Structures are given as C-alpha cells and as structure tokens.
Amino acid sequence: MKISPSLLAADFANLQSSVAKVEHAVDMLHLDVMDGCFVPNISFGPAVIKALRPHSKLFFDVHLMIERPERYIEEFRKAGANGITIHVESTENPAEVLKAIRALGAKPAISISPDTKAEVIFPLLPLCDMVLVMTVYPGFGGQKLIPACLDKVKELKAEMARQGLNIPVEADGGIGAANLESVLASGVDVVVAGSAVFGATDPMAAVDAMREIESSLGT
Numbered sequence: 001m002k003i004s005p006s007l008l009a010a011d012f013a014n015l016q017s018s019v020a021k022v023e024h025a026v027d028m029l030h031l032d033v034m035d036g037c038f039v040p041n042i043s044f045g046p047a048v049i050k051a052l053r054p055h056s057k058l059f060f061d062v063h064l065m066i067e068r069p070e071r072y073i074e075e076f077r078k079a080g081a082n083g084i085t086i087h088v089e090s091t092e093n094p095a096e097v098l099k100a101i102r103a104l105g106a107k108p109a110i111s112i113s114p115d116t117k118a119e120v121i122f123p124l125l126p127l128c129d130m131v132l133v134m135t136v137y138p139g140f141g142g143q144k145l146i147p148a149c150l151d152k153v154k155e156l157k158a159e160m161a162r163q164g165l166n167i168p169v170e171a172d173g174g175i176g177a178a179n180l181e182s183v184l185a186s187g188v189d190v191v192v193a194g195s196a197v198f199g200a201t202d203p204m205a206a207v208d209a210m211r212e213i214e215s216s217l218g219t
Contacts, residue, residue: 006194039139046079053080136173145174
C-alpha cells in the first residue's frame with residue numbers, strides 16, 4: 001500500500017510545515033485541483049504547487065478535477081507535477097490528453113467518478129500509469145466512502161489481467177483506519193487519505209495506524 005495524503009485537508013496557512021510532518025512517512029502527495037465548474041468547489045492552482053515543490057521530495061500526485069484539463073497540463077507539469085490525473089468525464093478526448101501528459105514527462109492517470117462505470121475506461125488502460133477510483137463524489141473532503149465504488153476496483157483489476165497490464169489502482173474519498181481493511185481487500189494499491197491524515201491531531205500516528213492495519217492483513 002502506498003499512502004498519498006490529500007493536501008486539501010492540510011492547514012492552508014502552513015502548507016509547508018504540514019507536508020514536512022508526514023514527508024518521510026508517506027509515499028506521495030495528492031494535490032486536488034478544482035475549478036468550480038467540473039466540481040462545485042475551488043481549491044488551488046499551479047502557483048501553490050510551484051511554491052510547495054522546492055520544499056518536498058515526494059511524488060506530486062496532481063488530480064485535476066477541472067473542465068478540459070488539456071488546457072493546463074503543461075502548466076501543471078512545469079509547476080512540479082510528477083503525475084497528472086484527469087477525469088474521463090472532463091474532456092472529449094481523454095486518450096489524447098493522456099498521451100500529451102506522457103509526452104510532457106509526467107505519469108498519466110485516469111479517474112472515474114462514482115456514477116461512471118469502470119468499463120468506460122477499459123480502452124484507456126494501456127495509456128495509463130495509474131487509475132483513480134473516486135469513492136466519494138469529487139469536490140469536497142470529509143465525505144463518507146461509498147462502498148459500492150470498491151467493486152469497480154475489482155472490475156478494473158480483472159480487466160487489467162485480461163489485457164496483461166499491471167497498473168496500480170488508487171482510491172480517493174472517505175478512507176481511514178476504520179474502513180482501510182475493506183479498501184485494501186478490494187485490491188487498492190494507493191490510498192488517498194485527506195482528513196484521516198492531515199485532519200488528525202497527530203498525522204504521523206494516523207499514518208502509523210494505517211501501516212499497522214496493512215501489516216496485520218499481510219498485504
């Protein structure tokens with residue numbers, strides 16, 4: 001299991017110190033970019049990512065919840081994105097956008113929202129370095145995980161096996177120590193944890209608790 005805490009739940013007045021607290025305990029940093037159009041909320045843009053980049057060696061897992069992400073992928077790459085995730089629902093030609101992300105030197109990923117069937121992205125799997133399954137409706141942190149979304153992880157894993165692919169599946173939304181066991185049982189490889197980490201009184205203890213659960217499962 002890789003842990004990718006979501007910056008959306010961090011202290012925005014102290015982003016650098018918030019990331020520093022978990023820097024050596026997590027694997028990636030999940031950066032949720034929202035435009036107020038694709039989702040009913042606004043977060044931050046490339047300027048924040050660029051400002052944070054010199055202060056962290058973590059893989060920047062940039063999740064674009066924006067309309068027509070092709071307009072901004074180059075800007076986010078220049079800002080320091082290592083991986084760029086787009087939503088299949090947000091653009092008319094996701095295949096071309098994924099190819100463009102790879103051409104920029106970043107790792108492309110595709111995401112699906114709760115109402116989108118897993119089969120929609122089956123043809124796109126060969127173009128991806130990761131797949132993100134939203135386990136809540138995108139736009140706001142602190143929501144409860146929708147258990148039915150985990151079935152898509154199993155479907156995607158089966159399709160990957162059929163295609164001879166081995167792509168990590170990331171899950172994002174409402175994940176914490178209380179439901180981590182079922183999340184991992186579905187086949188999730190990368191866990192996005194926002195409120196569960198940055199929203200905890202002791203973020204390091206929260207990460208340690210998640211690691212202990214994984215260890216107890218023998219995964």
